[in-house]
Amino acid sequence: MKSSLLNMVLSLGIITIIAAALLAGVYTITQKPIEEAQLNKQTEAVSAVTPQFNNNPVAEMVEITPEGETTPVKVFPAKMDGQLVGAAVESYSLAGFSGEIRLMYGFDADGNITGYEVMSHAETPGLGAKMGEWFRSPEGNRNVIGLNPATTNMTVKKDGGDIDAITAATITSRAFLDALTRASKAYGQLKEAN
Secondary structure, eight states, rough: OOOHHHHHHHHHHHHHHHHHHHHHHHHHHHHHHHHHHHHHHHHHHHHHHHHSSSSSSTTEEEEETTTOOOOOOOEEEETTTEEEEEEEEEEEEEETEEEEEEEEEEEESOOOOOEEEEEEEEOOOTTTGGGHHTTOOOOOOOOOOTTTTTSSSSBBBGOOOSBBBOTTTTTHHHHHHHHHHHHHHHHHHHHHHH
């Protein structure tokens, strides 16, 4: 084939169409397994962070926009024999060092934190990524589990709060606690509605 502008444009066009078709095919094949994996991760996180329940919190999920916010969070009410015993709240913060972080927080009927799971983040490995364990550690004032956001200043000590920031990852710590505060507000609104 003679090297000319028309031949180069045609070759590039054909390659682009083939690549687009292959990408569309891969997307179609992987879309359902990815969605199922995300649902399983969400279901497991709800079970891991909430008090014991006998309903289906995932099926009863509601979206609540916390007061003063514009974006809703997902709230998964945990009930025992029809009585609200707590909830899991999938919250977020856009203030992470590398952008958005998503976490699942659990609360009991009194609003105490019963657990949390990191759903997604792009924080620095070895620093910000430590949030998965840092805020469970009994050392210092790190552990948020058992605390009640209504009675505890859920900000880092550097900002006048009660919680120790991750060493060398204060921005991630602020984002974690920002998402926690958002989740707590949404859970409070759920309790008021019930």
